Amino acid sequence: MRFPLRYPHREDAVEADATAARLDPAPATQMGTPARRLYAGAKLERARTIADLRAMAHRRLPAFAVEYLEGGAEEEATLSRNLAALASWRLVARALKDVSRRDESVTLFGRDMPLPFAIAPTGLNGLFWRKADVLLARAAAQAGVPFAQSTMSNDPIEEVAAVPSLRHWWQLYVFGERRIREALIARAEQAGCEALVLTVDAQFYGDREWEQRRFTHPGRLTIASILESARHPHWIATTLSGGMPSFANDVDYVPEDKRGFFDSAFWIRANMDHSLDWDEAARLRTLWPRKFLIKGILNVDDVERAQRIGADGVVLSNHGGRQLDWTISSLDVLPEARRRVGSQFTLIVDGGMRRGTDILKALALGANAVLLGRATLYGLAAAGESGVTRAIDIMREEIDRDLGLLGASSVRELDASFLTR
Template structure:
């Protein structure tokens, strides 16, 4: 199969001299009517995820924006995630009673009020102090799962203590086998609902633009350091307690590599390149609760995950940050659903920033979607309240779009609501 490359992001923006964000749109000619994303600090004025993105860009230093946004190599996979969403059009149904609309779904056997969860993302301490706890609190308030990353900056036990949280643990297989087994045992003791093993990151994607921000691994260039000093609000809300650390992993890192950047680069360099299906099956047998495999882009692999006893897979290309020029999760979703049947859990991610994005994924066969950058934009813009605003924006859009689509419930969605 061949897929066209779409280089421009859907929320394609440029900065003017004041730092505001100008959105390109077919409604404008020669700059009128003006389409300007909100980039200030008044959270209530953020109408879209794109507004939260603009707010985050204004608050963060350039190296942190690069880490948040960048993809690998040509960033073609990053482009494909958005192009795949744009390649589907909605087929609304008329004269349907949509006076009541229902977004609830069942995920891993438990009901939740919204059809998305917050994805595992690492190094969130770059965006706000206690970032993983803040993401967990917002998730608990919304009644959706939060998947905490191995590369998170807050201890899993602290996150697990968030009242009402559906806590998942995402595992990177780095170092020797006893390290991952110890992390799995800790996740079990912490009461995590699900273990999510990521299998598409045994090598670190070549994020060239990010690397240009570093003089050498673990050390930012002097221009990056000086530019960061121009962001006092970021410094006050992110570095007030000092540089973050990898609270769950630092004990496994050599003592001379335990600084924030040093430990990140050490873990990346010590991923287990021998990770295979036998090891995945061993971890499945070791873990007593729900088990997901993340980073699947092949329907054959989805079937194989089902055969080793996984409860589901996350169809993902790691947000365009690993292997470049791959397909998107939406590209493989219909075939994966056909192969694994209706009872196997399929979660998808990759560029989900609109309510219509979520509806498209559900119509193609997903049980739910992961929100990654969408909620990180909220976090980077305004901390916990920003994450809550991102969740509220997605909730409001899904509700409105369901009504416009002529569907009273997300459970009604299938491919008949879509056109290529």
């Protein structure tokens, strides 16, 4: 099975370097030689990159699950922009620096963590592996990084919170009556979550057209998708052995006749609170006694307003290109956001981070940390918990090596002087 060497839409990021007519799958390839393939087998130790894990995940998953994992909204221009924004920056290495010791650690919310990233909140992970959210949490805890559990997760918040040594964050979607969001906040507080992450860019569900083509109507896969899924016995055995997953933290708020896996997802999407505004965000801030983040902001004025209502930080994000199409990326707004809010306000970014150099660029532009979404999901979908651990290890190895090559002994040294357009 052959997989492209570049990520989808990477062409936009390199169009200044080569015309589409002359562009080979990789710069070292001419006329199809040397032949190159990503690893897509079953031996996890042979996965050298996040792209290898992606290829392994694609081989294991049925097509409808791959589409859910990968797809963006409409023309997927925002998805493309995330990768192009990263590619638009070049690193400026410093020579003859003592890099015999390198430090990848950062401080986030007054606590040190060994790596400059957390695992992003992602929903419907039960499509990829049984007990997926617990597995993500275990791998995060082992690595000493936070795991943000989604409102649309498939494992109870209390079960995830029980993972030893976990820095547990809770991501909140605001849907239905006020009592629902307040009950979810109370559960997160009772579970001991370190941070509440209010997501504000998903009050309408993005128009993910390719995903929708896998369904005859909401909640019902096409016959072709069902038959194709039956050709993935390993996925069935490791994902559906306990039956279809459910939205364990939300199902009690869903009408009884809508509590199936797909039906409940579509019901929640249809009942998002379209009136969510800054006043309600400020009210939710008062209900939460710990660290409070607002996720899904791309406007610098909104970053400042989040700071004014008492948020401890924001996640600059376009939801992985899955919501509003043709938006800017988090990196596009990051430098000005940092200039406006100063050094003490937490800025986290996400969007297409799949290489150590991607993370170094974000830190140099002013981010305190980044969120990994698809990168760790590729590991999960490829091999469960061990796959997530492999994804984290790959990013750790790349960050460490890239720091040395860049001539920096610590990620804390990074600033705009290490970058150029």
